[in-house]
Amino acid sequence: MNFNIVISTGSSTPIYKQITDQVKRAVVSGQLTVADPLPSVRALAESLVLNPNTVARAYADLAREGIIETRPGRGVFIIHKRKVFAREEGWRRLEPLLEALLGEAMALDFTPEELKAALDQKLSEWQPPAGDKSKESQ
Amino acid sequence: MKHELVIQTRGLTRYYGARAVVQDLHLEVPRGSVFAFLGRNGSGKTTTIRMLLGLVSPTRGGGSLLGCDIRALTPAIRARVGYLTEEHQLYGWMKVREMGAFQAPFYPRWQEKIFQGVIGHFGLKPEAKVKELSRGQRAGLSLALTLAPDPELLILDDPALGLDPVARRSLVESMIYLTRRADRTIFFSSHNLADVERVADHMAVLDFSVLRACCPLETFRSSVQEVQLRFAGPPPALPAIPGLLQAFRTERELRVTCIHYNGETERALRQLSPLSLEILPMGLEDAFISYLGERGEKSFILADAEVAS
Numbered sequence: 001m002n003f004n005i006v007i008s009t010g011s012s013t014p015i016y017k018q019i020t021d022q023v024k025r026a027v028v029s030g031q032l033t034v035a036d037p038l039p040s041v042r043a044l045a046e047s048l049v050l051n052p053n054t055v056a057r058a059y060a061d062l063a064r065e066g067i068i069e070t071r072p073g074r075g076v077f078i079i080h081k082r083k084v085f086a087r088e089e090g091w092r093r094l095e096p097l098l099e100a101l102l103g104e105a106m107a108l109d110f111t112p113e114e115l116k117a118a119l120d121q122k123l124s125e126w127q128p129p130a131g132d133k134s135k136e137s138q
Numbered sequence: 139m140k141h142e143l144v145i146q147t148r149g150l151t152r153y154y155g156a157r158a159v160v161q162d163l164h165l166e167v168p169r170g171s172v173f174a175f176l177g178r179n180g181s182g183k184t185t186t187i188r189m190l191l192g193l194v195s196p197t198r199g200g201g202s203l204l205g206c207d208i209r210a211l212t213p214a215i216r217a218r219v220g221y222l223t224e225e226h227q228l229y230g231w232m233k234v235r236e237m238g239a240f241q242a243p244f245y246p247r248w249q250e251k252i253f254q255g256v257i258g259h260f261g262l263k264p265e266a267k268v269k270e271l272s273r274g275q276r277a278g279l280s281l282a283l284t285l286a287p288d289p290e291l292l293i294l295d296d297p298a299l300g301l302d303p304v305a306r307r308s309l310v311e312s313m314i315y316l317t318r319r320a321d322r323t324i325f326f327s328s329h330n331l332a333d334v335e336r337v338a339d340h341m342a343v344l345d346f347s348v349l350r351a352c353c354p355l356e357t358f359r360s361s362v363q364e365v366q367l368r369f370a371g372p373p374p375a376l377p378a379i380p381g382l383l384q385a386f387r388t389e390r391e392l393r394v395t396c397i398h399y400n401g402e403t404e405r406a407l408r409q410l411s412p413l414s415l416e417i418l419p420m421g422l423e424d425a426f427i428s429y430l431g432e433r434g435e436k437s438f439i440l441a442d443a444e445v446a447s
Binding site: 009011012 | 172307310311314315317318331332333335336337338339356359368413414416418419420421422423424
């Protein structure tokens, strides 16, 4: 597994969110899969040169969202199980992003058809193809 | 334990002649925090630190350090505090190893392992002459001498000043290493917000002798927000917006930076009937600059301050 988190300071994205975003992206793309281990809070904090509280906050968020689980004495693992309210919460978070996308597209004079086509194109690139995992590890 | 304060000041004030250098400071530093003390040059940070250590006496007000009145610090309390100044007293004719051996007997809790660890981390050779060290290496040696007594509270006055990026990273790594002990507190002043973002979890902002924020880092960051408003034509004049810090206008756009953005702020902005209203995330450095560069009314951010929802 060659999953690496890269942090940039001075970004408009807080560091804890950079960590959660990258773990989520790795899970979605299949780079991380269920039962894969993550470094401990302390180990990740020292390797990324971060305050451990920042890493702990990122892990707490990931745990709350059902993406990782800390097993005392054994470590941190990817679980990626869905919570009951995950959908509802998901919509709540997606809504403002959709608003922003539409606003931007309108300001740039895109037609709804063009926007739909672009979204379809992105989706087809984004979907991890089945069996991709074996390729990933080669 | 969680809310124990290792530094607490009440109305701490210092005048030099008729000029207030530090004015009515209410500072609270929780145990176990990595606390960044920020402010522009000449805002009163060093004077505050020197008052905390009993090196300058307050004109008014007071405070406590590890529970002890700062006007009556005992040697026992001082022994539990590590203080790194800009110019640490180093003897040029000594070797690195000798500096350590010279200091060790003064400190009952001196840990040679820490001393060796830090000088190793900064790439210092024990047999090197102090006067031949580079600026970064001198800083490393000073830090080693400050950390080896295993202080409960570490006070660093602008430790990154004049350090190259490699030495600065070693410094930040040493600070993070120190947080292995959850009961250790680091209070440091700095101008480098990238380092602050990495290492600190709490911060205070001093501005023209007055404390303007004292809160967790994330609270500060989320309290300052930039809002982008788009219009069909030239943006209208800006009405009174609560918490307004800065406003920039371009041909069809208005960018407003505010503090404590909330429903009331949004209503006021919506009254301008913009085509779109979007909240843009802000980096720590931009938030800091907007906050200190403000032209409107002065504000204050506290731990329990209202945060945009």
